[in-house]
Amino acid sequence: MKYLFIASCLLFSGVSGATTWLVGPTRPYTVPSAVSSLVASGDTVNIDPGLYTGDVTKWFASNLVIRCLGPGYAHLEANGNYAEGKAIWVIKGANCTVEGIEFSGCKVPDHNGAGIRQEGQHLTLRNCFFHHNEMGILTSNDGISDYVFESCEFSFNGFGDGYSHNIYVGSVNSLTMRYCYSHDSHVGHLVKSRARFNYLYYNRFTVENGDGSYEVDLPNGGRAFLIGNMIEQGVNSQNTGIVSFAAENQNHPEQEIILSHNTIVNNRTSGRFVQFSNGIDLVKMVNNLFVGGGTLLQGTATAVDTTHNQRIVQIADAQLVDPAGYNYTPTPNAPCINAGIQPGEYAGIPLTATSAYLHPMGHTARWYTGSAPDVGAYEFLTSPYRSIPDPATFSVQLFPNPAPAQTPVWLQCSQPLQQQAQLQIWDTQGRLIKQSRLEKGQTEALIHTENLSPGIYLIQIPECKLQVKLAIQ
Numbered sequence: 001m002k003y004l005f006i007a008s009c010l011l012f013s014g015v016s017g018a019t020t021w022l023v024g025p026t027r028p029y030t031v032p033s034a035v036s037s038l039v040a041s042g043d044t045v046n047i048d049p050g051l052y053t054g055d056v057t058k059w060f061a062s063n064l065v066i067r068c069l070g071p072g073y074a075h076l077e078a079n080g081n082y083a084e085g086k087a088i089w090v091i092k093g094a095n096c097t098v099e100g101i102e103f104s105g106c107k108v109p110d111h112n113g114a115g116i117r118q119e120g121q122h123l124t125l126r127n128c129f130f131h132h133n134e135m136g137i138l139t140s141n142d143g144i145s146d147y148v149f150e151s152c153e154f155s156f157n158g159f160g161d162g163y164s165h166n167i168y169v170g171s172v173n174s175l176t177m178r179y180c181y182s183h184d185s186h187v188g189h190l191v192k193s194r195a196r197f198n199y200l201y202y203n204r205f206t207v208e209n210g211d212g213s214y215e216v217d218l219p220n221g222g223r224a225f226l227i228g229n230m231i232e233q234g235v236n237s238q239n240t241g242i243v244s245f246a247a248e249n250q251n252h253p254e255q256e257i258i259l260s261h262n263t264i265v266n267n268r269t270s271g272r273f274v275q276f277s278n279g280i281d282l283v284k285m286v287n288n289l290f291v292g293g294g295t296l297l298q299g300t301a302t303a304v305d306t307t308h309n310q311r312i313v314q315i316a317d318a319q320l321v322d323p324a325g326y327n328y329t330p331t332p333n334a335p336c337i338n339a340g341i342q343p344g345e346y347a348g349i350p351l352t353a354t355s356a357y358l359h360p361m362g363h364t365a366r367w368y369t370g371s372a373p374d375v376g377a378y379e380f381l382t383s384p385y386r387s388i389p390d391p392a393t394f395s396v397q398l399f400p401n402p403a404p405a406q407t408p409v410w411l412q413c414s415q416p417l418q419q420q421a422q423l424q425i426w427d428t429q430g431r432l433i434k435q436s437r438l439e440k441g442q443t444e445a446l447i448h449t450e451n452l453s454p455g456i457y458l459i460q461i462p463e464c465k466l467q468v469k470l471a472i473q
Helices: 001-009
Strands: 022-023 044-047 050-053 058-059 065-068 072-077 086-093 094-098 103-104 114-120 124-127 129-131 135-139 147-150 154-155 167-169 174-178 181-183 191-192 199-201 204-206 217-218 224-229 230-233 241-246 255-260 263-266 272-276 280-286 288-290 295-298 303-307 309-313 320-322 328-332 355-357 363-366 394-398 409-413 419-429 432-438 442-449 453-462 466-472
Touching: 050 086, 065 103, 072 094, 103 114, 124 204, 129 135, 174 442, 199 204, 230 241, 241 263, 255 272, 272 280, 394 453, 394 466, 419 442
Parallel strands: 022 044, 044 065, 050 072, 058 086, 065 094, 072 103, 086 114, 094 124, 103 129, 114 135, 124 147, 129 154, 135 167, 147 174, 154 181, 167 191, 174 199, 181 204, 191 217, 199 224, 204 230, 217 241, 224 255, 230 263, 241 272, 255 280, 263 288, 272 295, 280 303, 288 309
Antiparallel strands: 320 328, 355 363, 394 409, 409 442, 419 432, 419 453, 453 466
16 A cells, blocks of 8 residues: 555656646545645646536646646636635645636636635636626735736626626735736726736627626726727726726826727717826827727827727727627728738837737637738628638747837747747746746746846747847846
8 A cells, every 4th residue: 555655646746846736526636725735836636527516716836737638618606605704726836837717607706706816916817707796806905916818708897887897916026927818897897906007908898788898997007008909898888998007196107099900889879988097108009990989099198109099989980890799800892901011119018919819719810911011900802700720930039029128028928838848937047047937838927027137148049949138127
């Protein structure tokens, strides 16, 4: 029996000493809460798909990967339970990744019961589903965290008091959302973020039949990039503003909002497409398509830079495939075709839309086939949008590069990683500054720069025999 026990332990332990925990109805640990106090930093928790009714917990360890083995979700239905009076999961560890988990039905005495209450630094969500909670996700206000939400759905969250939302990110360093679908919030916003830097790329933010408020609310301002999103204000929206910026205060050093290649549709007869507090530094808009009634801009800024945007009041005149069904791709005679320009970059970040949102919660490469880019989130194609084969060679891009101090840097791979790999940062003296794990299939990673002094660094992925330079200003 002793030998059997040793062999069993080895099955769950990697060469680095990290442990993989298996959770499911037929596993030794039948619910996630059974392992949450046992895991150590760097461990992986694999959860079988299925319904876990009433199971709530807290996670204290850092660098955890908690994921459903799929297909389908591991569904955590609160059923009247909650952890610490806050959420289904309260994550206190740093640098955790959550994949393939569904959170529903959380209600607490304070009326802000969340699927996840994030209290530790940094969080990555992939392929998760938050619905019918009082708050989808609620985070801390630590000023330093970077959050990444990728291919996640948020719907029917909100207590109904206007203070609870599908997504509520506090005053942190950055929020990045890609390929997400936020819709049908109850009175609250589809996305609310007080982060200093907001990167909203290729998402679908649509009120649809809900009674939500703002589609995108960035009440503290900061620097925000909205690229390639499809955004819709429904007829039952509680607030006529669609994108709101710096409405509460301007306490971040930067006060700039940049929109490129978005399609924004207002199904109300009135409203404000982009509203911002008086005195912000910059409103920059290029290649956006604004469809429906209402005012285009409300507010005053030190600089307003708008070019090659289209404003079409009658939705039918935009000649989109099926706007009532939220298909905003252009038809052959749409006025947005070839009406754009090459948008360039701002603060080292390219403004060209390289992808397009593909429903549900996916994306595809964006083809440019005409004499000029089309305005809006989609190009006109003679065949349906489809996935594009990856290049034969592997390369990466960093942006921004050079990067201002304290600014997170995105590493984008030309194709998915074929194996697990290490992302290493070296200084010019040959010292390893930090490293993190990249998963098989991953195409992007966020590099935290808050502890990097100005200078030149080498970014390496040894398994891919790849090295690029990063400059911190």
